[in-house]
Amino acid sequence: MSAAARAEERGQASALEALGQALLVLREAGDFGAASAIAGGLAAQALGAREHRLLRVDTRTGALLWLDESGTERPWVAESDGPVHWVLRHETPRLDEDARRLERLDAGLLLDPPGALATVPLLASGAMQGVLLLGFASPRRFAPAERALLEAFGDALALAFERHALQRAVGRQRRLMAGLEQRVQENAQASSHLMSVVAHEIRSPLTAIKAYSEALLDSRSDAPAPRERFLGIINDECDRLARLVADILDLSRLEAGHRPLRLARLGVQTLVRETVETLTPVAGPRRIQFELDLPPDLVVEADADMLRRLLVNLAGNAIKYSPAAGRVRIEARGEGDDWTTSVTDQGPGIPAEDLGRVFDCFYRSRPAERQVEGHGLGLAIARGIVEAHGGRIWAERHEPTGTRLSFTLPRRHLASTRARAISRQISRRPGVRALLEHGVDVAAAAVDAAVVSLMLVDPDQGDLIIVASRGLEGHQLLGRRGTFRAGVAGTVAASGAAVLVDDIETDHRFRRLNHPQYVSKSLLCAPLRVEGEVLGVFNVTCKLSGEAFDQRDLAVMTALIERIGALLEQVRTHPDQELRIEDVRASLNGVSGLERASADPERVADLARSVALALGMEGAEAERVVAAASIPGEPAAPRVQGQVRVETLRPSGYLKRIEELLVHQHEWWDGSGLPSGLAGDSIPLGARILAAVGCYRRILMGGACRPVAGGDGAFAELRSRAGTRLDPRVVESLIGLAASREVSR
Structure with missing residues (x-):
């Protein structure tokens, strides 16, 4: 055997040894990042490359991530028409034997300009998992055996990337299941406690009703018996039961988020004065006076019925615990974008250790000079109303005696300052409008819908505005506005949780008449997130088949919206990067195409x-x-x-x-x-x-x-x-x- 043949044989043996070591590391190492970096280094060693780089593709969002030697990932955008971009589009290896002739090279990815460059796709289970780049010091040719070795390393890395993605997905599911199991246990305990308390609260009026009913039956022949008084007591106890049931239902709807807001512009001074008037019959017999400190020009955006109920509950609580001839003070003030209202009484006060529990269901802590009516749900309902408006509520001691209950709500229900800033930045970029319009078209095709619209945060006004739509062209949807926390879209924008509605007219969360322009009563509404902020809402209705949307439709929409969010994040992170419509179409169509082909x-x-x-x-x-x-x-x-x-x-x-x-x-x-x-x-x-x-x-x-x-x-x-x-x-x-x-x- 010649010396050249022996050298070639030794080289092949060394390359196979490096491949075996890479497979062993990828299989046995617990640290995915470190194992991948070692395997990439072994690939570079086996082929005589000067340096290597690994890029991972998030198969859910399509985002490209640079995996460095420490295993840390950071976002990366491939240069248009560069080697990485070409490989991602064609999903086949690219071997540039003289990389000096390349017009476009992913600047910053390699430390030194390569003489030759091997760019290998990492494909597993039909999906692009990442890209392996090997940079060589000088131009060179790639022999067939080296091509095979390159692809073998690529396949090994692809399987490792896929396994890592699956492990992460399984981990997420396990954490989700653990969280759900914990919530089930907590809910079961809460339900058991609630049932026992409700049973106790119901027992008293039922006992009274039973006793006085029996007394009436026993005194049918006794004319002097106080029947009218007995019937009055029975009637009062029935009213008490009705209030208890109504409060429990209201509280359950608030806690479950099944009471969307009906927002309107309200004058706080007028609303508080009207509320005080309704409470006069309760406060008058005990000579309790109201002190009001209300700015006449304070106008807020809120649900009038819920806000009135909130004030009644807080002021009613203050009346119950105030001494005879006492005073209840109600004051309100604006504080920047928020407004605060406080209700202060002169009662016995709440122990410091109980201040955090006064808004719990059926909880009572402070004594009173007399028997206090009620069943301990008023403040819990108040908390639910405040949280539904995106505010906070708290209790504090008022010296020398009494309690102050306060809440803070936003004056207007708008997107966060950060969401508005992100919206302002990306909306200025050329190509974003085409991205959003194409996203609407792809959504319509992916879930077989006739009507799709996208509402985006208006950076100037802070509300939602329709920026792209498909279907109902004659109704001129573009430019229509919506408010955070109001309606279906506003509820989704505020909560950040998608909504699947089978029938809008019977759904217990909304229960409203279907608009005649929609031929279907089923709809999907899902949030668009960018860097953790809700930046908009997709509204989907009118399934062409006439059937209701299902969980599969919701999953497809979620995947598509995540891909759109990833593209918008790239726009924000790399403002100088060109956003090409063909790349947008490739990325978005890939979501629906994967669903169709895999299905x-x-x-x-x-x-x-x-x-x-x-x-x-x-x-x-x-x-x-x-x-x-x-x-x-x-x-x-x-x-x-x-x-x-x-x-x-x-x-x-x-x-x-x-x-x-x-x-x-x-x-x-x-x-x-x-x-x-x-x-x-x-x-x-x-x-x-x-x-x-x-x-x-x-x-x-x-x-x-x-x-x-x-x-x-x-x-x-x-x-x-x-x-x-x-x-x-x-x-x-x-x-x-x-x-x-x-x-x-």
């Missing part, structure tokens, strides 16, 4: 059967192709992953017969594929069919930076690969069958 794998397997039969394969041979196409995992999965799948399935005799197809589906028609470098008709026909069908499915699915194509667009992309990657005869057969059966949509 119906049987369609793809059936297409593989039809192509096999059309090309003259016998029934048994065609079924082998169908079986290979139906195995979990993408037909166009990475090369090493395909080998792993074969090894995993090897014990099965039936699957053993399709091993050849699984292995050779990655050969290229021109002979440049792997693992054996077969070309043309030497590649098994079944493997050629799998390659074409897998490629077609991936075109339909789209990707983070690769647009979804359908119909003629998908066929054109397939034909562009015929003669190099794919068998031209198989491609034409597949296109003919797909066109006739409309598989592309």
Whole structure:
């Protein structure tokens, strides 16, 4: 053996050793970031690269993250038409043997300008997981064995990235389940306590009703019996029961968020004076006086009925605990964007240790000079009303005696200052409007809806304004406004939680008549978040099928909105980066394309059967192709992953017969594929069919930076690969069958 051959053999052995070490590290290491960095370094060592970089793609949002040597991730935006951007769009390795000629290179990603550059996609389970970059000191050629080694490292990293993503998803689900279980336990305990307290509260009036009813029955023949007084007591106790039940229902609706606000502009002075007048019959017999300190020009935005109930509960509580001929002071004042009201009494006061519990259900702490009526829900309801308005409520001792109950509410219900700042910054960027309009179009197609609108935070006024819509064009939706905390959209914007409504007229949260312009009573409403702030709301209604929206529709909308939020975060983080509409379409269409293609794998397997039969394969041979196409995992999965799948399935005799197809589906028609470098008709026909069908499915699915194509667009992309990657005869057969059966949509 010559010295050159021995050196080549040693190099191959060293490369395989590095690959084995990388696989071991990725499998055994508990620190994902460190393990990935070590594996990337081993790849650079095996191929003689000067440096390496790893980028991870968040498969949920499409965001690109730079994974540094310490395992820390930070956002990264690929330069348009640069090597990373090209690989993300084409999902195939790019080998620049003379990188000095590159017009666009991701500046800042590599420390020194490379002489040669290898950019390898990390693909697993049909999804882009990341990108591996290897920078070389000088220009060089890549031998076939080095290409295979590059892709082997890429596949190993891709599987590690996918496993890490799955582990994180499982961890999130476990934490969610643990939180839900804890909430169930807490709710069960609270419900048990509530039931016992309610039973106690109900027992007293029921006992009275029972006793006086029996007295009436026993005294039917006794004319002097005080029947009128007995009936009056029974009537009073029935009223007490009715108030208790009404308060419990009101409290439950408030705590569950099932009472959306009906906001209006209100004068505080007028509202408080009206409230005091309604309480005069209660305060008058005990000669309790009201002192009012109310600015005449204080106007706020609130739900009039709820605010009146809040004042009645606080002032009524003060009357109950005030001594005869005492005073109750009500004062209000504006404080910047908020306003505060306090109700102060001259009662015995509340012990300091009990101040934090006075707003709990059925809680009473302070003694009174007389028997105090009530059942301990008034202040709990007051707290619910304040929290529904986005405010806070508290209690404090008032010296020398008494208690002061205070609450603070926003004067107007607007977006946060930070949300308005973010909205102002991104709305100025060119291309954002096109992004939002395309997002609305994709949402309509993804969930089969006729009407979709997007309300965004107005940076100047702080409310919501429709900036993009689809459907109902004659109603001129653009420019219409909505208020935070009011209506469905305002409730979602304030809470940050999506809402799925089967029937708007019967839904216990809203219960309002359906607008005649909507042919369906079902709707979806979901928040758009950017950097943790709710920046807008998507409203979706009128499902074309006439059916109600379901949880799958909500999941699709959530994924799409997360992708839009990620794009807007990139706009904010990288203000100098060009926002190209083709990249926007690729990213957003990829969400709906993934849902469509993944939802119906049987369609793809059936297409593989039809192509096999059309090309003259016998029934048994065609079924082998169908079986290979139906195995979990993408037909166009990475090369090493395909080998792993074969090894995993090897014990099965039936699957053993399709091993050849699984292995050779990655050969290229021109002979440049792997693992054996077969070309043309030497590649098994079944493997050629799998390659074409897998490629077609991936075109339909789209990707983070690769647009979804359908119909003629998908066929054109397939034909562009015929003669190099794919068998031209198989491609034409597949296109003919797909066109006739409309598989592309």
